Amino acid sequence: MLKFLGFVVILAVLRGCNAQTSAAYLLQSHSLPTDRNFMPTLGNGHLGYTVYGDAIFMNGVYNGGSGNSKRARIPNWLNITTEVCDRFGCATDAEAAVNGTSYEMDLRDGYFRSRTTYNGLGLTLEQRTYPHKYYNRALVYEVVATRNSENAARANSPQFLRLSQHPGNASDAFDFVVVSNGSSASGDFRTIRGRTEILEFERFQPTPQEIYILFSQYLEQPLQLEWPTWQAELRHRIIICMDREQSVALKELQDVLQLSASSLLEKHTDAWHNFWNRDFSIALVGNAPELSQIINAGIFYLANSLPSLSTNQKNEPFYGLSPTGLGRGNLEADYQGHNFWDTEIWMLPVVTHFGFEYGKQLLDYRGRKLEAAKYNARSKGYKGARFPWESAYTGTEVTNPCCPEVAQQEIHISPDISFALQKFLAQSGDWTWVCEKAWPIAAEVAEFVVSRAACEEFRPVCHLLNVMGPDEDHPDVDDNVYTNAVSKIALEFAEWAGGYCGNDSTELFANWRRVNDRLVILHDTELDYHPQHAGYVVNTTIKQADTILLGYPLRYDLSNTHLNDLNIYAKVTRESGPAMTWSMFAVNHLTSKEEWVGHEYFERGYKNYVRPEFKVWSETPLGYEGSANFLTGIGGFLQAIIYGYGGINFVRNNDKISMIVSFGTVPLGVDEVQVNYLRYSHSTCRWVFSNRYSRMNCGARTGPDFYMVQGKKRTLLGRSFNVTLVKGDEPVHITF
Template identity: 70%
Template structure:
């Protein structure tokens, strides 16, 4: 068996195996963020951590009862520091010249690197850390030291590497016990077994969760690795693997240790490069370096919380996307790693563009937790399925005890999920998935909405009373217009989907149609706008995007009423609102052809929210407290780029689902946006967005071909086509011949 120490004869050989990273994918700084929460978060959908942080988290592993449930913190044993020492002592910061240390996040290759040059002492130290994208149970730390000048007497003095772990305090979530204290050289590995201490909800979790942690090398005490004077370079790696199944973690470690450090890194970078080249990337042309880096970083941080599609061993079921990702989650600022409406409304539309399989794994979490949602509806006095405002391992309500009104009143999450199911089907056109996954959820959500509504037969009107919309500054209101609108969409989708999936219950469908028809949508006829809820007074401050969402993403109302909504609520939304709010104003202004305002709000949506060093997003603008690695804000920002400026949509008109191309625009200083891959059923499309036109290229290898509808004219396009749409032309609808 290979030992965990590998020597590299020529470091140039290692560097020569990898192409130079383009500037748009390389985030380099000579200083760290003042707040280390804004260091990069790395992950692979199974494991995640924040660089220099004290915690590792595993997909779906939570500890705590009810609202006290949070991601179970595993000490960050990968947080390792390396020092080069000799008989004179260890190199220190005093030996480093100004800007002698660089910190780099390589987004294209998927790893973080710290490089320090000790020029007077005659060597460099490069430390790398990453969650492996292919061997996704593995976390990797590697240090490479290189002599600069063989003539330097001090450089040639006998040296050793001193490796020290800084994992943080013991975990309050696990009871860890030592299973084995072996080492790779003896054919065994240091192994810990951890069991969570507190069940989330006993009805749906009978036993604690159990994980196994295996180490290629124990670092309980600082480790010393000798660096012979004849050796130009020295490389040393620490591998940690984790899984619920000890045999899976063991096989992963064994498979990894068969590889050289060069090959191990190469397998990782190949997986990331394949994603950028074949699955999804956005290229901006123009004077847009910083914006390009922000776009690429946003995609990277979002993908890092998703399961890898191709892995060494089969993935476990996925437990959803939380607002700050898999690498965070044991703090209130991280929303304890819970799932919210953020998943379906803010992140999923972008995740779907990465590939349909990514989106299916996200939505499968909701399908697996349907029974818990039905239990929640029944326990709160209703029928059907009521998805909790916050969910984690069991799928039951885990909202923080601080805020019971949020759990009781934000009922819009259930129709939000139905809306997301419809939006995904519009793009995937996967009937088997729709009937097996979407229909059971959509039907039970519709039943819940019927049981939750209050109807007044004398006025032939229905209401949702005592609710809270996305604007959490206004609890206990009636007829929040967003809640009612998205509920109408959910009811309509369930009614449409039922017959396609073989359900013939006309009585059920009529009940859903009746509620949809009678559900009140507030509108002020004098001012021609939608009051956010009953009794809303114009110019009352609101927290975030709420009513304006009736335009995009709901496409419920894009009339002059919606334009007035934008005008009124733009002046009423508080400045400390979350990042995605301004992105949604931008997307909606683009729909309403208010291009100057769209550009202003687009820039407002990221410039005050992205920290400069590693383009990590904050929930709130500089000067306000908020979450770090805010994937929700990234999702809103990327949606505006793809669907707002891109004019792209997937939707249902009657019984026909189509890809819809409307007018396009480019953000300030951007001449062109190129998206290399958009999935559409089994087809792949590329999309190029220019200021006054767009070009779409699609290829469907096995299908019957595409047709285009424009101004009622139908045109057969074949199995592949290249079409340019100009802004002065009517919108086009592209669908499959069936």
């Protein structure tokens, strides 16, 4: 009994964080989604789960061979519910207040809670769950029961709490054994060891993966906590810690249990507050409360799958962002937790603004899997590195056996990664990183593109044959224009990076340049547009954004031809396409100063894709089957705000990088957008824009001075500067 009383605290501590949370960061509902897949997904880069779901997942832990590899499901022992009971039974929903239970996702504090008030019993029951952002091997469940009136302290008022665990079925991914049953007398903990059942690919994974799970308290059957009627409040917590190393999980649990419940929560909320206050946030001024919540929820769901940069113990290597995040991955709808081009093209441009270290963690995953990508190329008779369409633990191809043509033909993933390396350089200005990390990947990607290209013998023309572009409705086509364009960008970047980093292989560079110069970019001169692929017929329906990506993000063609592409492909993109498609139409129209069309596509890109209760994204519009917690759609949506409405971009021109700052505009109903913060080189910037002005405020403690280039005029700005644009001003380039 004394063991439980140690967790009794003043309820004000529990409510303190919530009281400070503004409506823009607090998602409240009195009902749950009919499809529980659209409950919030929580994570900390090491562990993740969906609230009330049956699975916990750990960064980088997969089970299954080749295309059957998927995130290894750990039963969700954190899925705990509490009832208030007395000797006659437990309280029912009928005894709750009129509105029943309130469910809250607190984005600013980083936790999910439910709160039930039983008016007739004079008490409130609160339950909270979260993966700790600082103690990131720890998952936390807390419950607080409070008597709300003096009349509640009577003989027949609730006398105990009953905690029950709902972990779901046994896992088919692990062989679990009990290492220790735990003993309160010895201070030991219930410890389980799990080994994955099936290797992904023995050449790159010779042994199973092993994890250890430690419980502060293990509920083999419902736990009964005595609650004397004279006691106003009762609080209890259960901590579960997991790691590949038993010693790491044990230290985490010991460190956590040394803290009071309020201190543990404060350490977690402080970490999230630091993210919102120092790393990244977007604030809207004006009458757009729902849009504000959707933006904040999108940032939160994207960020909580990333590694915490400040942790109690050193992080393990990160295994990338899958389309539905770290807390999902057991289902085909979750893409089994695999990594796609979604990481580099759709999420990385936003994640990099959270901080360059976040971006490096995503790109480092590709660097660590370079040898596997080279193996993938050799196994198909090619040179260089062919990154798989779907990648998991080993970096070899793990595309679902249902769809072999996707794995064989979507070769644009390799130049996509090279393109992302160049964009990261253009934003970070990290010249040391480009030679140590980017150049080795870019060189191998260029070698793959050259070996994959089919060059005609008697004409100066090269093709990429039998490919599939982003539009997966059209397999086995030749010269998909997106694939060819991003390949040309990758070849140019590899040649530049090689020269910059001191490689003097003129023959190698000449070979890359020859293919780059000759690689076909289809253009219909009569209609002045880019056919999506050889033989494409105008008005043929397509799945998603493909050719229009030549404008943004590739910046390959910004001419009138690009505007014609937008108009032609808008008419034929199917209604059931993924969310990020309409965001890309929005960005491209907004940056082309076609603002009203941009507004239309921007709203289309989120209004039919976000579930109302907790602002969780779906891959497809409501009414269609699709993935939940679709981070890819979130990435496209946030790019539409930052790069479309905000009008900024980052470019490399030989050995110079620059930030392009254009006069921005704002979504309908919004007076001003405040982006805190943009990362550019050695500075941190605040970007504020409206329909009347755009202001860039940047500051840096160290590094070279910045210059502003506008037309032929070059102005010294110094390390810290303010730039204001009004409507009609030409874009400026900030460089150094």
